[in-house]
Every structure is written in structure tokens, then in C-alpha cells.
Amino acid sequence: MIYWGVMQDGGRMLLGDPREAALSFDWDAPADQLKAVFPADRIWEDINEVCMYEGGKGVFRGIVDEQNTRLTSEGLFVELVSRSREALLLDNEAEPVIIKRPSLESIHKRLIEPLGFGRIKGESESVPGELRVEKGASCWRVLCDFCGEYLGTEPYVDFEGDIRCEGLGEVRAELRDVISAELQRLPYKRLSAVWKQGYRGGYDTLYSDPEAPVVRRRYVSAQSGRDPRGMLEEAKRDSGLLTVVCAGGVWPLRGIIADVSVPGLGRFEGCRVRRGTYFRDGNGERTRLVLERGKGDVADQEAF
Numbered sequence: 001m002i003y004w005g006v007m008q009d010g011g012r013m014l015l016g017d018p019r020e021a022a023l024s025f026d027w028d029a030p031a032d033q034l035k036a037v038f039p040a041d042r043i044w045e046d047i048n049e050v051c052m053y054e055g056g057k058g059v060f061r062g063i064v065d066e067q068n069t070r071l072t073s074e075g076l077f078v079e080l081v082s083r084s085r086e087a088l089l090l091d092n093e094a095e096p097v098i099i100k101r102p103s104l105e106s107i108h109k110r111l112i113e114p115l116g117f118g119r120i121k122g123e124s125e126s127v128p129g130e131l132r133v134e135k136g137a138s139c140w141r142v143l144c145d146f147c148g149e150y151l152g153t154e155p156y157v158d159f160e161g162d163i164r165c166e167g168l169g170e171v172r173a174e175l176r177d178v179i180s181a182e183l184q185r186l187p188y189k190r191l192s193a194v195w196k197q198g199y200r201g202g203y204d205t206l207y208s209d210p211e212a213p214v215v216r217r218r219y220v221s222a223q224s225g226r227d228p229r230g231m232l233e234e235a236k237r238d239s240g241l242l243t244v245v246c247a248g249g250v251w252p253l254r255g256i257i258a259d260v261s262v263p264g265l266g267r268f269e270g271c272r273v274r275r276g277t278y279f280r281d282g283n284g285e286r287t288r289l290v291l292e293r294g295k296g297d298v299a300d301q302e303a304f
Helices: 086-091 104-115 139-151 228-238
Strands: 002-007 012-014 020-026 033-040 047-054 057-072 075-084 097-100 130-133 171-175 178-185 193-197 203-208 217-220 240-247 256-262 266-281 284-292
Touching: 033 047, 033 057, 047 075, 057 086, 075 086, 086 104, 086 139, 097 104, 104 139, 130 139, 178 256, 193 228, 203 228, 217 228, 228 240, 240 256, 240 266, 256 284
Parallel strands: 171 256, 193 217
Antiparallel strands: 002 012, 002 047, 020 033, 020 266, 033 075, 047 057, 057 075, 097 130, 178 240, 193 203, 240 284, 256 266, 266 284
16 A cells, blocks of 8 residues: 655645554445554644555545654654545534425535535436425535435545445455454344334334344334334344455455355355455554355354
8 A cells, every 4th residue: 555645735745654554444434544653754744635545546535633743762653543535524514404406416516515525426306395404414414315315325435536426336356365254143133023103103013033033122213214124134234244354455345245265164255344444564464354244155054
């Protein structure tokens, strides 16, 4: 990985090899995070962004949340803590407003363009009705809710800084050079039944998972907007995880569907990456990935 810093005046600085670095991804968190410590021979200028490249391709671009300069017995070091540009949407409160016949274009023009995002990509047609932006809602929440309800997608920001709302898609990847692995069976995560509130106020609609090993019930109000089927499926995915550590760097991770063979555990296919962290330190480069068990895996069931 090659690391560049972008200063406030737009100038660029080659940051060199970090003493240690950790780049983290979480499917449930909009922004990736990088923490990196670099040797330095002087105090650096203020850095606004950090960019990471692998083989000439940009893999991470993040705004700097912290720039910490430390003098130790081993010398001078600069720690940079940064998050990918989704952080700008998370950190900024959206203007309370009512947008009639909302569209991606109108949301972009009113709420997002002032944050420095020049382009937004996705279905641009207006939808009927109005979008009511409540006080305290973040720009990310407004955009994410609109994309989820009307486009069936989840937005993200690409390396160039464009907001992408057309859907990420899936990329199949074979994980290699496995250093270690852990297979987790977590039956306490599984739900056996979700009761949904009906129009008369009672919780009288049942959604169940007959394969759940124990009884664990949840009740969903009519106002919550939660999908009982989705809750059962998510709980099922959470109950079986595979953690693998691979030599080298595996990035980016969002949208990756992984296949991996683990000696002694078996072959796992169609596993979505739930979380991942790329490490670089004195032991070299490695990537730790937490995978959802895929439907097509052929793990050795005797391991359970």
C-alpha cells in the first residue's frame, strides 16, 4: 500500500511506510476507518485527507479526524486517524425542510452539494408525495432512507468522491493464504419467532423460524417499520460466523462475496464479508475477515 496526504491547499505529500496501520470495514457502519502511525523527521503540515493506493488503484480515501504528533524514545511519529468520506454525510445535520416530489437530484442540490460532493449517481426521477426532513436527522440518514425506500439500494461514496446510489452489486472473491481461522456457532443469536402488531393493536401475526434451536421471541410494533422476516434472517446470519486471517491485503471489502478453503474446517462458499481489518506492522501485512456462513458451504459438520 502507498499512502498520500492531501493538505489544506490541495498539495500532496508522500507519507512513506507506516510503522503500523489498521484499516477497518464494518458492513453495518457507513464509513471505513484508518489509523496509521508514520515515522517523521519534522512536524507535518495540516493534512485534510489520506489516500491509499494498491497497484496504482485507489482503495481508501478519508478525511482526517485526528493528527497527533508524538515524540518518544524511538523518535518522532505522526498518527493519522481518518474515516472515508461517508463521514461527511454522517457528521452534518440536514436542514429541516419539506421537499415536494423528492428525487436524488433535489436531495443532492438542497442537502449534499454544499458539503462538497459534486456528483450523485443513480435513478434521478422524482417520486410522488413529499420528503419531510426532521430536525436532527443527518444527511446520511436522509439519503440512506430515500435510497432504501424508493430505489432499493444503499448509498456509498467511491474513491473519486462521487455518491453512488445505483446499488453496489456483488463481487466474488477467492480468499487465499489463510494463516488462521475460527468457526463460530452462536445459537443465542437465533430468533425462533417474531410477532407483529396488527391494526387492532394486538400482536397477532406470527413469523417463525422452525429450525431455531431454542425459543427466543421478539415483538414488533406497527410503527417500528421493522420487517419480521428480515429480523429472522439477520438473526440466522448472525448465528454462524467464520473468521479468517489471510496474509497480505484484501481490499476493498464492501460488496465482496467470498469463497475460502480452510484446512481441517472445509470449503465455504458464498460468504458475505461482515467485518474486516487490514493490518500492517512489524509482522507484515494481513487481513482479518469476519464472514457470514454461506448457504453453499460444505464445512465438516463433525467440527460441531
